[in-house]
Amino acid sequence: MNRSDILKDIAPIISNxxxxxxxxxxxxxxxxxxxQPSNFYMLGTMGLSSSIGLGLALAQDKxxxxxxxxxxVLTNFGTLPTIANNVADNYILLVIDNxxxxxxxxxxxxxxxxxxxxxxxxxxxxxxxxxxxxxxxAQVLKDALAGNKxxxxxxxxxxxxxxxxxxxxxxxxIRARFMDAVQS
Amino acid sequence: xxxxxxxxxxxxxxxxxxxxxxPCKQLAGVIDAIExxxxxxxIPANKEDEGMGLCAGAFMGGKRPAIIxxxxxxxxxxxxxxxxxxxxxxxxxxxxxxxxxxxxxxxxQVEMAVHxxxxxxxxxxxxxxxxxxxxVEELDAILKHTFMCNKPVAILTDASFWQGY
Numbered sequence: 216m217n218r219s220d221i222l223k224d225i226a227p228i229i230s231n232x233x234x235x236x237x238x239x240x241x242x243x244x245x246x247x248x249x250x251q252p253s254n255f256y257m258l259g260t261m262g263l264s265s266s267i268g269l270g271l272a273l274a275q276d277k278x279x280x281x282x283x284x285x286x287x288v289l290t291n292f293g294t295l296p297t298i299a300n301n302v303a304d305n306y307i308l309l310v311i312d313n314x315x316x317x318x319x320x321x322x323x324x325x326x327x328x329x330x331x332x333x334x335x336x337x338x339x340x341x342x343x344x345x346x347x348x349x350x351x352x353a354q355v356l357k358d359a360l361a362g363n364k365x366x367x368x369x370x371x372x373x374x375x376x377x378x379x380x381x382x383x384x385x386x387x388x389i390r391a392r393f394m395d396a397v398q399s
Numbered sequence: 400x401x402x403x404x405x406x407x408x409x410x411x412x413x414x415x416x417x418x419x420x421x422p423c424k425q426l427a428g429v430i431d432a433i434e435x436x437x438x439x440x441x442i443p444a445n446k447e448d449e450g451m452g453l454c455a456g457a458f459m460g461g462k463r464p465a466i467i468x469x470x471x472x473x474x475x476x477x478x479x480x481x482x483x484x485x486x487x488x489x490x491x492x493x494x495x496x497x498x499x500x501x502x503x504x505x506x507x508q509v510e511m512a513v514h515x516x517x518x519x520x521x522x523x524x525x526x527x528x529x530x531x532x533x534x535v536e537e538l539d540a541i542l543k544h545t546f547m548c549n550k551p552v553a554i555l556t557d558a559s560f561w562q563g564y
Binding site (some may be wrong): 235255257258259260262263264265266267268269270271272273274275279291293294297298301335386387390393394397398 | 418431432440442443445446449451452453454455456457458459460462464478479481482486487488489514
């Protein structure tokens, strides 16, 4: 299973939740699989999906899922101590860990080598870190949504991408309909 | 009222209730005052672009955010300012210590000071410069302006404003 297979599996589970989705192919794939006003697609700024999601979770009570990648977490490693020390029990960080920079041509990341995002998250003080295989991601995510505990999920999967169009929606439209979904 | 208390009281009066900070020696007092203010959620960030991500999320969740940082952070955050804050049209007051101006003891700080205003101008970021303590009187209007126009806005505060180091 690769990232798009995981996104297809979890789409029915997250369709009514607030989702902040990582830049590049993750957002483009989610947009193609199941576009929802409650999806915030990042069109720029690699690495900040987890930060935007945490800020959103701290600001209001609805559940928030940040979909991130191993490459993006590596880009913004400082996010993990911030998450650990600002606990929001309505927050789930789903790191789809394919060990590669998918959007730029599957160059390997250090997370696919010696570095364990799961171990780093724990070392940063995150208390509820679950590592799972791709095929178990949907169930792990369901369990996390059912619980009321901030959870970091690291879903290990194969690298590889599907052909998807870029998102042409205006960023202000993405933001406005997302904020309407937050308010509804 | 001290400058620090005045800044926090203007933030509170403008319903700014989510503030992220990356410290600077000059900002220590105002960061302490933010931490002590119950109506503000203070979330220290490890890097300023991370802080701007937190602020973007908080804004979409209904909060009024602000960031407090050093001018060296302009170098760190250009991509975030352009492709997140400006591209999605989000308000962000940025209270910035303007290191490298008169009275600066650390030569390296001047290297970024000479680029600070040029970079902000290049980014079309409305920029205000507090040089004397009484300049703080403009902060209330600047905050209102920021949330009116949905833009990042820079408030540069130099050593003369803070009355030395």
